[in-house]
Amino acid sequence: MTYAVVAIGFTLIYRVLTAVNFAHGEVYTIGAFTILIGATTLNLPLWSIVPLVVLAGALTGYGIELAGFRLFRRFTDEASLKSRAVREATLLSSLALGIVIREILDLIYKGDWQSLPETYQLSTSLDLGGIYISSGEAVIAVVSIVMLIALQLLLHRTSIGLAIRAVSSNMIGAQFSGININRVVIAVFVIGSVLGAVAGMVVSLAYGAIQSYMGLTVVIKAFVAMVIGGLTSLPGAAIAAVMIGVAESVAGIFLPSAWTEMVAYMLLIVFLIFLPNGLFGRRR
Amino acid sequence: MSILTIEGLEVRLGQRLILKDVSLEVPEGGLVTILGRNGVGKTTLLRTVSGLYRPSGGRIVFDGRDIGGLDVDKLVRAGIAHAPEGRQLFGEMSVLENLRAGGLSLSGAEFARRLDEVMALFPHIAERRGQLAGSLSGGEQQMLCIGRALMAAPRLLLLDEPSLGLAPIVVKTIFALLSTIRARGVAVVLVEQNAKLALDTAEYAYVLDQGKVVLEGPAGELISDEQVVSAYLGET
Known part of the structure; x- marks a missing residue:
């Protein structure tokens, strides 16, 4: 479920821009660190940290769009908006931004695992008719489902959602319809990054451990989940992410833990060979 | 003038x-x-x-x-409205959603009035409002493209x-x-x-x-x- 909650925001950004935002992992990390700082340095109660996490996510998303993506979107015709050059440039610029954020956090916290005070952790054990899960894991599951539903409602029931889908479908057509592309892209980054930061928050509440590199493996898994899910399908990415998570924990029973890292990529290879369009991908 | x-x-x-x-x-x-x-x-x-x-x-x-x-x-x-070359419709969105996207800048009441006007101008398109734009015939797509442009009251x-x-x-x-x-x-x-x-x-x-x-x-x-x-x- 951890991967699902990250994959949703990541896939939203890809769906609209056809650009991979590798800095998304650091948005997740920033969400986690916001909780840490709020809990340890500022001693705030949990309910008051949540809006701070949302704010941190929104600001980081806006910053990533300005620094990593806007600069490469200078021209407005179709030749340049979705061109390979732009896609590759933003892939690298977002990767670079991610590294910068990661290393700054690393400098401050020396790469050590920080632990969240016990009172903040959601680790009560819940009994679901014989199956025990921790309250934190339940929260992650609920949050990802709520995110998915909220996002679908936003995309299909509101005018900003209509504008987002229009931009995602045809940028030229969207411009001629009077839609301000930059404003829509900012909205997408802000929404996607708020989701990413909230993901970082709930995961750290569930497991209590926070580190500057925590976003890196997760964003790569989110990327794999997005590809398996069909690149542009939000539910597809979430389902694929759950699949990866389950496959990894099942593999953990049989294989040494160092090998479980391989499972996601094995799944990816299997999908690329036998189902290259992914679970819900459109044929292209 | x-x-x-x-x-x-x-x-x-x-x-x-x-x-x-x-x-x-x-x-x-x-x-x-x-x-x-x-x-x-x-x-x-x-x-x-x-x-x-x-x-x-x-x-x-x-x-x-x-x-x-x-x-x-x-x-x-x-x-200034533009019905571009190649139509540039939102293929995976419905006809109605394409028109709504064209009229996003309008207020609610004005939008409804505008939509009625465009629908009256293109009865063909009005019949297919729930259909995906990408599934329309070439002529219908061109009409939808003009309709979308007209939604902005140009x-x-x-x-x-x-x-x-x-x-x-x-x-x-x-x-x-x-x-x-x-x-x-x-x-x-x-x-x-x-x-x-x-x-x-x-x-x-x-x-x-x-x-x-x-x-x-x-x-x-x-x-x-x-x-x-x-x-x-x-x-x-």
Whole structure:
């Protein structure tokens, strides 16, 4: 479920821009660190940290769009908006931004695992008719489902959602319809990054451990989940992410833990060979 | 009184000089056509008027205001709508959603009124409001494209190759609608490959060659000048 909650925001950004935002992992990390700082340095109660996490996510998303993506979107015709050059440039610029954020956090916290005070952790054990899960894991599951539903409602029931889908479908057509592309892209980054930061928050509440590199493996898994899910399908990415998570924990029973890292990529290879369009991908 | 005046327009795309010195005028509620062979800059001209490209020289005056360099979304709000070449519809969205996207800048009440108007203009499209835009026939897509442009309540409609790839009967229907659109006070700039059709429909015509206006005149005079037609417009 951890991967699902990250994959949703990541896939939203890809769906609209056809650009991979590798800095998304650091948005997740920033969400986690916001909780840490709020809990340890500022001693705030949990309910008051949540809006701070949302704010941190929104600001980081806006910053990533300005620094990593806007600069490469200078021209407005179709030749340049979705061109390979732009896609590759933003892939690298977002990767670079991610590294910068990661290393700054690393400098401050020396790469050590920080632990969240016990009172903040959601680790009560819940009994679901014989199956025990921790309250934190339940929260992650609920949050990802709520995110998915909220996002679908936003995309299909509101005018900003209509504008987002229009931009995602045809940028030229969207411009001629009077839609301000930059404003829509900012909205997408802000929404996607708020989701990413909230993901970082709930995961750290569930497991209590926070580190500057925590976003890196997760964003790569989110990327794999997005590809398996069909690149542009939000539910597809979430389902694929759950699949990866389950496959990894099942593999953990049989294989040494160092090998479980391989499972996601094995799944990816299997999908690329036998189902290259992914679970819900459109044929292209 | 002209709704659109272009003076000495120059447009560069990258290193290439696409439009060198284009001047033209569109009277309020008029229908002006721009003709010329492939690649002479007709589409570039329309895209510059609608704000997608920035001019590197000259002036574009719309409704008494210099609009060179304004962004597309502002110009749509100001009253310039563009039904682009290739239609550029939102294929995986429904017909109704395409129209709604075209009218996003309107208030609720105005939007509803506008939608009724466009639906009345294109009853064909109205019947298919729930269908995906990508599943429509070419003619229906072209109508939807014009409908989407009209949703923004424009005073100037830029039409780029509306007849492209359509059967003659469908083209006839679409061109017949142009007079209805003009009757509502919307001026039209028409870019067409089919010169005869364009000259039959328009009042005034400009012929573009290598980024310049090489010829202009009332459409009726140009069409009777056989030499001109064959020299700049080919066999059509």
